[in-house]
Amino acid sequence: MTNALYHPAPEEIALPAVLTALGDETRLTIISMLARFGEDERNMTCSYFLSLGSKTALSYHIGKLREAGIIYVRPEGTKRLLSLRRADLESRFPGFLDSILASAAQLPLNADPCEYPEKSGVQS
Amino acid sequence: MTNALYHPAPEEIALPAVLTALGDETRLTIISMLARFGEDERNMTCSYFLSLGSKTALSYHIGKLREAGIIYVRPEGTKRLLSLRRADLESRFPGFLDSILASAAQLPLNADPCEYPEKSGVQS
DNA sequence: TTCAATGTTCAATAATTATTGAACTTATCA
DNA sequence: TGATAAGTTCAATAATTATTGAACATTGAA
Numbered sequence: 001m002t003n004a005l006y007h008p009a010p011e012e013i014a015l016p017a018v019l020t021a022l023g024d025e026t027r028l029t030i031i032s033m034l035a036r037f038g039e040d041e042r043n044m045t046c047s048y049f050l051s052l053g054s055k056t057a058l059s060y061h062i063g064k065l066r067e068a069g070i071i072y073v074r075p076e077g078t079k080r081l082l083s084l085r086r087a088d089l090e091s092r093f094p095g096f097l098d099s100i101l102a103s104a105a106q107l108p109l110n111a112d113p114c115e116y117p118e119k120s121g122v123q124s
Numbered sequence: 125m126t127n128a129l130y131h132p133a134p135e136e137i138a139l140p141a142v143l144t145a146l147g148d149e150t151r152l153t154i155i156s157m158l159a160r161f162g163e164d165e166r167n168m169t170c171s172y173f174l175s176l177g178s179k180t181a182l183s184y185h186i187g188k189l190r191e192a193g194i195i196y197v198r199p200e201g202t203k204r205l206l207s208l209r210r211a212d213l214e215s216r217f218p219g220f221l222d223s224i225l226a227s228a229a230q231l232p233l234n235a236d237p238c239e240y241p242e243k244s245g246v247q248s
Numbered sequence: 249t250t251c252a253a254t255g256t257t258c259a260a261t262a263a264t265t266a267t268t269g270a271a272c273t274t275a276t277c278a
Numbered sequence: 279t280g281a282t283a284a285g286t287t288c289a290a291t292a293a294t295t296a297t298t299g300a301a302c303a304t305t306g307a308a
């Protein structure tokens with residue numbers, strides 16, 4: 001029982017829920033980083049964002065983003081790969097995500113993606 | 125001492141605060157109604173929205189919208205006239221408000237503006 | 249098989265936000 | 279002047295959200 005993660009269908013994505021989910025600095029930063037550095041989905045795991053909070057807190061915030069329909073979470077081995085649901089959001093709320101991302105790009109990134117904990121560094 | 129109401133300057137309007145303020149059904153409905161029926165600012169007083177909650181609750185929510193920089197509140201006699209800060213929001217977050225309003229237009233209005241309490245009806 | 253890495257869940261707590269009712273202010277109207 | 283209408287403020291409470299740490303599950307790798 002792979003306990004599939006819930007994701008709302010595109011037409012179920014609700015504006016108030018989306019706004020609530022994005023009205024939080026941590027989550028706004030997460031989607032902003034996903035937009036900037038998430039071209040290659042392989043890198044975007046939960047622990048990529050550890051500088052934003054504890055494991056548990058991130059699990060919570062990422063769950064919020066997922067349930068609101070903002071990101072897609074794909075289990076892969078022991079990791080979970082995150083990606084923005086750009087197309088779904090665009091078709092549901094045209095122009096919305098782009099305007100958010102453009103504006104958020106001016107925000108200070110309170111997390112430097114380069115400080116990603118590379119403890120057991122098996123990079124590449 | 126007219127106790128002038130605080131309004132953030134255009135450049136002080138912050139995205140997270142705006143998103144937080146709009147991530148609430150009541151407040152989303154308020155700005156949606158302002159956009160739809162607020163062409164003539166004279167009609168848009170706090171009590172126009174009484175069907176959305178108590179006087180006190182509205183005072184609270186309208187304060188949130190004002191402090192976030194989303195609406196402008198102009199005292200006029202014993203009333204307060206509300207208007208959307210369309211231009212300020214557009215220059216700060218291009219496309220954002222329009223995308224919100226377009227999407228919110230599909231939301232059910234849990235308040236019918238026609239049910240506006242017209243007790244002491246001195247209309248026009 | 250054992251270990252380490254990645255995440256989740258749960259219960260407890262902290263912190264923030266929203267709602268209420270009562271009392272109050274200010275302005276208008278008769 | 280006195281009454282009413284429109285809103286605010288305050289303190290109390292309710293409700294929601296966020297954070298923590300401990301325990302757990304799952305996968306991949308030595």
